[in-house]
Amino acid sequence: MNASTVVQSEVVSLVNISSQLWPPRHRTYFGSLVVQSPKRGECFAVTPIRACKGVMDLGDKRSMEFAITAREIADDIARELNNDSGEGSFHGVFVAAGPEPTEDELAEAQRRLDEFHRRLVAAADLEWERSHNPMFITDLDRRAARELKLDKPWLYDPKPQDDCPACGEKIKPGVAVCRSCRAILNPEKAAQFGLVPSGSSVAQTSLSAPGGSNASAPTDNEKSATESQSHREKPAGKGAPK
Numbered sequence: 001m002n003a004s005t006v007v008q009s010e011v012v013s014l015v016n017i018s019s020q021l022w023p024p025r026h027r028t029y030f031g032s033l034v035v036q037s038p039k040r041g042e043c044f045a046v047t048p049i050r051a052c053k054g055v056m057d058l059g060d061k062r063s064m065e066f067a068i069t070a071r072e073i074a075d076d077i078a079r080e081l082n083n084d085s086g087e088g089s090f091h092g093v094f095v096a097a098g099p100e101p102t103e104d105e106l107a108e109a110q111r112r113l114d115e116f117h118r119r120l121v122a123a124a125d126l127e128w129e130r131s132h133n134p135m136f137i138t139d140l141d142r143r144a145a146r147e148l149k150l151d152k153p154w155l156y157d158p159k160p161q162d163d164c165p166a167c168g169e170k171i172k173p174g175v176a177v178c179r180s181c182r183a184i185l186n187p188e189k190a191a192q193f194g195l196v197p198s199g200s201s202v203a204q205t206s207l208s209a210p211g212g213s214n215a216s217a218p219t220d221n222e223k224s225a226t227e228s229q230s231h232r233e234k235p236a237g238k239g240a241p242k
């Protein structure tokens, strides 16, 4: 058995603990490779990586074959996936020492992933405090907060808003009446829901301001207020409890 056959039979396990789905990885020496992601209810997925032979072009139609170990390929792919989001980013991909990841390896990867997510959330918090602009919060930030099960005001994509042409206040698109200045923005819709005073506004106003019925209300309120007051006196008379 020579060195090259040892290399050929070597398989290492590329482990992924992130629910993120990766587009296939491409290399000239193995073509395309899909890194597995954990399915529902699973906490990790293993992608077996095999050794390959690379071909080096020496020019003049001469080429040289060289062996690439499974470990080299797996390390390369793990580095590429983890560094996807800049310096020090980590996306939960690592190369296991054995065919299956150990508890310690999984715990360490989870710790690094949580740490990376916490860093993203802290940066998003700062950004939100500064700008209050959801445009500056990335999908990665939102994923990080969800993974850490944190509720953040910047987690939600706010509904797009329009400006009221009358008063300039923010309004929801398609509303019939501006809530700030009462301008009718969509007469048809406003009429449909009876929001247009339609000439009889004076009569409606006098009807909706029933001064007479209001006058009797304070009497009832006063009565109940006195009642509850007399109830309250009893426990107070006992003196301070404890």
Ligand SMILES: [Zn+2]
Pocket (backbone or CB within 6 Å): 164, 165, 166, 167, 168, 169, 178, 179, 180, 181, 182, 183
């Ligand atoms: Zn308005």
